[in-house]
Amino acid sequence: MPNETAADRILSGLEAAPILDPHSHINPHSPTSENLADILGYHYYTELARSAGLAKEQIEPKAGRLDPKELVANLVPTLERLDNTVQLSWFTELAQTFFGWEGDRLTRDNWEALYDESARQMAEPGYTDRIIKQTNLEKVFLTNDFDDPLADFDTNFYVPCLRTDGLVFKLHTPEVRERLAKATGVEVGDVDSLRAAIRGLFENFTSKGARACAISLPPWFEPRMEPDDDHRLHALSLRIAFGDDDLRDRAIAASDDGGDGDFDDDAAWFGLVDDVEDYAAENLSHLVFRTLAEHCREFGLPFDLMIGVNRNVYPAGVHQGRDLYDSRCSLSQYADLFNAFPEVTFPVSVLAPTMNQELVSYAWIFPNVVTSGHWWYSNIPAHIAPDLRARLQAVPGDKQIGYYSDAYKLEFVLPKFAMYRRLLAKELAAEFCEGRGWSEERTVEFGLKVLRGNSERLFGG
Amino acid sequence: MPNETAADRILSGLEAAPILDPHSHINPHSPTSENLADILGYHYYTELARSAGLAKEQIEPKAGRLDPKELVANLVPTLERLDNTVQLSWFTELAQTFFGWEGDRLTRDNWEALYDESARQMAEPGYTDRIIKQTNLEKVFLTNDFDDPLADFDTNFYVPCLRTDGLVFKLHTPEVRERLAKATGVEVGDVDSLRAAIRGLFENFTSKGARACAISLPPWFEPRMEPDDDHRLHALSLRIAFGDDDLRDRAIAASDDGGDGDFDDDAAWFGLVDDVEDYAAENLSHLVFRTLAEHCREFGLPFDLMIGVNRNVYPAGVHQGRDLYDSRCSLSQYADLFNAFPEVTFPVSVLAPTMNQELVSYAWIFPNVVTSGHWWYSNIPAHIAPDLRARLQAVPGDKQIGYYSDAYKLEFVLPKFAMYRRLLAKELAAEFCEGRGWSEERTVEFGLKVLRGNSERLFGG
């Protein structure tokens, strides 16, 4: 190639290595798609179509489910108007790569042929293997509920990861406590049984090859390393959160009338509390979160923190297309956590690109803070490029987990990683070859560390 | 042109289209300048000159007004030292384009000749028409006070827009209530008469071709969709805000002594309130804001939100050169509004460039949130380029209002749009031609949507 640039050659070097994808939502029992609805039903497309004016009924009817082909037929006329988005460019790239599509723009006129042809290929034996091979995918991490049986799949390729949002934020609900009891055989009713149940989860997950614990966190969350209030009241609130409904009812009554000041009576303490149930749930959240961190320490698992998401900001949105963020959030909120658990590695992802600047600085100072990927709303080139540049320049090279796909179907691993690798190659060439006179070989070697070597080491067994 | 690039050709394509300017402060009765003082008296120049050390007295004397030529003579020695600013480059470009100026740097030595020559040209018959023609301006939106008679101008070219800052934040003052009464014939004294008056404004404005309602908002404002406190107290506070001075005086007394707990007495409720007048004014602000949104829904007008300005931060500044912002502001504050009025289109402008990142994400999720221009302190290439890049990559192409001039005189429409079009052409070429292999034709077509097509459709009659 006569006009090949350093960036081109570096890109080739990066592309030669198999992909290790350290975070996804792949279902190992159904890792690839059955039809184009599985592809275009990805929330990146349904939420953009919704945002561009498509009625929710056309995507998620109140009654029943749409036939897959009908869903795609409904989406396409709106997607036509979204072809500027990088999200849609992932689709174009995967359709060209995997289905031999020759189009470059999905339209009312050409979608059906692609639908039929891709469905035909998806039904072929060995389709999943072909996708894995074309992607050059070595292994992919999953996102598993705590009560996932983790059975009947190859955990060397599909690496389990314990996702803990529900445990931290919903354990005060009977549903989650019951699921936990079923999964662990432990009825959680106090701090000790909670600890036993969580230990059970970690034993189970690690025995099945889990390599990380993960959670997404709202912008207002600030983990407490010590119960920060009166110990008696705190302990009582946990009893309520663990399901002592009698105490709860008496506590609510005390809260309503301000308490009688007789602190021999347990319930009377709640005269000091505004909202008994919120207070109890919140205290339990912090306890569970600390307990998870303790077990990450004991079991040697990194604790992936995905910081900043507000759930259900747009309730009329489609499935997974309702969440947003508030950039008034700071890694300061996590300093106590990082200090309290120096032995735990925290790969940190942030939602607001503005927070990336804090992330770079925190990873530059805290040994246990690692930069991790480009999450969700940050995962577009306009945000990745400056975020990546700052990391390459100021974060120790061993502490950068370059990218993960966050994909729900394997078909998306390739186009997403391809986008990232192109940006990485460009930044590497500019910063190291052009800027500092590094050889291309040295530059590729470093790039591969960011791209996969660090994931391999940090999540290694 | 042998070295013409794709960006050059795309720029030509964008420049060929007439400009539609969806937000300005043009006075349709005096749309262009009479002399250079009208140009250099623009707050972008007076505030920068003030910031660079020019005494306020040299710009806005305490007594009287400066002769226009004297004002320019006072400004020029300081402006000489500001020639690095992009704001001054707008001046250079317009002077070259409209007055045939051959200079490229305004100095003590050359300003007077330009002053005289430009004044001569401005006095020529047909000057305004010439500016419009050279600008290739199709139409320009205005900013009209609610009591603007909207008379004696061509509302097809100068499109009215109802500006509502005063209604939302000052209706508790007798002055604004009187102006409203005069404009609508309705004496506002309760919720119903308020609604009637606002309906009157919308009827009047839309009958005269208004195509938008607009407001600028401070960073601390968080619209309330429901009165969030005791209904009786809330209702009473509105009576005070509507001018019940007797109740106000008794309420202030009750606030001072903490109230007597006798809630049969209206005033006693205010024992719960710290500052009666602030509380009343604030409740009225939220009521007016909601009522405006309701009428935008009913009359089908987009509601332009310009979010984040703190007024009078530098009180010793020149006219319009006193406002700044606080970047601790989030679109989270508007989520309830966006949810409550799904039928209203909200073109959103933000002041702090950091907030642009939220804006991109909110427009990606909420169907009724549209990105709108690059406002004020964001309106420099260093901020526009990354903000624009993120929008092009992640916001549905139909939901981007690329630019507005915010100009006070028509002479500024051209240089400001020219700056934006150059940036847009460069981003389009890099992202779509180079990055995704689009044809230049397809790229220009998309660019024109961002530049004017979306404004045409969203504000269309």
Place this chain on the structure above:
Amino acid sequence: MPNETAADRILSGLEAAPILDPHSHINPHSPTSENLADILGYHYYTELARSAGLAKEQIEPKAGRLDPKELVANLVPTLERLDNTVQLSWFTELAQTFFGWEGDRLTRDNWEALYDESARQMAEPGYTDRIIKQTNLEKVFLTNDFDDPLADFDTNFYVPCLRTDGLVFKLHTPEVRERLAKATGVEVGDVDSLRAAIRGLFENFTSKGARACAISLPPWFEPRMEPDDDHRLHALSLRIAFGDDDLRDRAIAASDDGGDGDFDDDAAWFGLVDDVEDYAAENLSHLVFRTLAEHCREFGLPFDLMIGVNRNVYPAGVHQGRDLYDSRCSLSQYADLFNAFPEVTFPVSVLAPTMNQELVSYAWIFPNVVTSGHWWYSNIPAHIAPDLRARLQAVPGDKQIGYYSDAYKLEFVLPKFAMYRRLLAKELAAEFCEGRGWSEERTVEFGLKVLRGNSERLFGG
């Protein structure tokens, strides 16, 4: 040079001028290094090594101090893995420039030869002069404690600067009050004696050529221009802060039991206060800060504000490697200060790059706000480039202090300024030569103003 670009030629123009470094931590009695441990012991290296996993014991043993060569031996294996960082590139550049090093990568194999050779050169007579000459350094500002004797060095070259963090935040401690008494001969015990002591400091410092007063400030600090609470209570709290321990003890007792409501008793006022000592210290901080600003006004000294650092966020870090920031900070917090002291020039540095956007806008409006350098975590090309671009485009050219080294040893002035000059040349060429058709001569002239002319004028004697 046949392929020389405009940026290259502009860079040559910038490099031709001697460096004026308006902020450093140089010790004038030991301005250069004695061995490589003085260079690699810089917190930028020790904190990155710590962050990359090196045990603190290997850097700062609990007992004793490491032999310099041992420290370097300990650091190098970790630094090998940090060679992507721009911080390490400063080292490479200075070793090549000053010691004739031919390596480009410090390793276990080559460090010792460089250690020995550099130690040999450092021990040569005239070493410091050589460094100054090779750096082309004209003068460098220091950071001096208020009780620094400022003796026995050339204050024309090593320009004193009064650093005031301790005065503002620690004057309530007996240690600092005693140091102040010793330095000024004034026992501080009330507002008048405080004023006298501070006047003494300013007289002493300015008589010895000091050209600035400076302070670093935490993100939560919001200077108060007026005592914002009850005057009597405020005055009493100052007595406590000034060391009235008897009143303090009685005040704490009153705070604990809520006071008896008898406000004839001084101590009883503190029934209104939660934490007596915090409250007293905080009031004193604000008083000292205002008093410093008053003396900057009287003595004509700029007041350098370095805004946003949280101290000791990572207590287990190495010396100077424990501080971070919280980007939820705004220049709004300083608007009252800027308004109250229009005669004082405030060169402002910010830590969170996001705050740079506010800084550009505040410098565009406030005559006394000047942009100052790229501080600490902002001092990497990924942040400097966009921050610089916005300043060049929108801040009056006279109000930009381009850069300072913040160095502890003179060897770092060159590589840090070199990094900045390369970025400046590139931005200047793109913005002014290419973007606006300026001649290279005019562009260099403007660049030199940003690089040193403004420092010369604003800090000029």
